[in-house]
Amino acid sequence: MTRTEKAQAVEELKGKFEGASFFYLADSSTLTVEQINNFRRLCFDKGVEVKVVKNTLAQKALESLDNDSYKPLYDVFKGPTTLLFSDTANVPAKIIKDFRAKNEIPALKAAYIDSDVFIGDDKIDALIALKSKEELIGEVIGLLQSPIRTVLGQLQSGGQTISGLLKSLEARG
Numbered sequence: 798m799t800r801t802e803k804a805q806a807v808e809e810l811k812g813k814f815e816g817a818s819f820f821y822l823a824d825s826s827t828l829t830v831e832q833i834n835n836f837r838r839l840c841f842d843k844g845v846e847v848k849v850v851k852n853t854l855a856q857k858a859l860e861s862l863d864n865d866s867y868k869p870l871y872d873v874f875k876g877p878t879t880l881l882f883s884d885t886a887n888v889p890a891k892i893i894k895d896f897r898a899k900n901e902i903p904a905l906k907a908a909y910i911d912s913d914v915f916i917g918d919d920k921i922d923a924l925i926a927l928k929s930k931e932e933l934i935g936e937v938i939g940l941l942q943s944p945i946r947t948v949l950g951q952l953q954s955g956g957q958t959i960s961g962l963l964k965s966l967e968a969r970g
Contacts, residue, residue: 803854810850810858814867817882818911821889822870825849825903826877836896836903845889846882855880866912873907873916886910890924 798806814820825833840847852874859867881889893903908915908924915924928936 806850806854807858807861810848810855811861813848813880813882814858814862817909819883819886819889819909821881821883821893821908822873822906823879823881823889823893823903824877824906825879827902828900832900836892839892839896840881840889843888843892844884845892848880848882850878850880852876852878866914867909869914869916870907870909878906879903885930887925887927890921890927894921894925 825836828836837847855878856871856874859870881892883889890905890908893905896903905918905921905924906916908920910924910927
């Protein structure tokens with residue numbers, strides 16, 4: 798790779814990192830060609846972009862962004878690294894866990910989620926538990942609708958009770 802190609806690759810990665818609120822670093826080095834193709838297909842189907850990069854280029858791209866929240870990731874760039882870029886925080890973690898039901902790897906090296914860094918494969922379950930923006934909005938809407946439904950239900954049942962009471966008073970009279 799020439800110096801120009803390296804500079805171009807760093808700029809491309811820099812743009813990827815700048816535009817990504819969520820990205821994962823994984824080790825998929827011992828997967829067979831068939832397994833890596835299956836993994837890439839699974840990622841593609843879920844909207845996750847997969848890139849295999851040289852560690853030095855990825856680290857230079859992160860360093861050029863001058864963001865201190867990336868610093869814990871620098872130590873992770875050892876050995877083969879696969880980058881997973883996603884628009885949803887927990888999707889790559891779910892893909893890795895599902896894929897590992899039949900395979901030993903990919904192993905999670907680290908994840909960057911909205912300026913928080915998760916390092917180590919033991920964080921996979923915590924990452925899966927993260928809720929997407931859409932899930933959080935749905936929960937808030939559900940919480941807001943709950944009191945309204947309760948009030949409407951009570952009003953409707955109360956109307957039937959009053960109606961029944963009036964009918965029985967009318968029958969007596």
